[in-house]
Amino acid sequence: MKIAKKNYERLIILLNDFLMSKNLDLKKISNIYINRGPGSFAGIRNSLSVVKAIHLVNKIDYYCFSFRDFDGEKLVKYQFIPDLCKKFKVEKNLINPIYSG
Numbered sequence: 274m275k276i277a278k279k280n281y282e283r284l285i286i287l288l289n290d291f292l293m294s295k296n297l298d299l300k301k302i303s304n305i306y307i308n309r310g311p312g313s314f315a316g317i318r319n320s321l322s323v324v325k326a327i328h329l330v331n332k333i334d335y336y337c338f339s340f341r342d343f344d345g346e347k348l349v350k351y352q353f354i355p356d357l358c359k360k361f362k363v364e365k366n367l368i369n370p371i372y373s374g
Contacts, residue, residue, distance in 0.1 A: 284319055299327065304365075305335040306354045334365045 292299065307324050310317050324335045336358045343349050343357050357363075 284323060288323065299331050299333065302331075302333055304355065305333055306358065307335060307337050309337040309339050311339075328366065336363050336365050338363050 291297075305324055305327065307320060309321070321337070327333055328335050338354065338358055340349055342361050342363055346357060346361075349357065
């Protein structure tokens with residue numbers, strides 16, 4: 274449990290450091306794109322919690338995607354995610370977790 278808390282706290286620090294390194298202000302960001310998996314349940318849950326908190330406080334829309342959403346697309350890279358979300362009609366502020374059995 275102690276490690277998970279450290280990782281969660283580290284996520285906030287990394288996000289803040291990234292924004293500062295890119296000279297970005299949350300008030301100037303209109304959309305956040307977050308990969309909903311695959312990954313560890315705790316890691317995805319923590320990431321989504323942070324994004325939902327940012328959404329609530331700053332009214333920034335978020336799009337939760339999986340690379341499976343873009344099946345059939347030949348070239349899928351992170352820089353193309355906003356355009357792919359539009360093309361494949363990924364709904365904003367909607368979370369559809371992927372559960373495996």
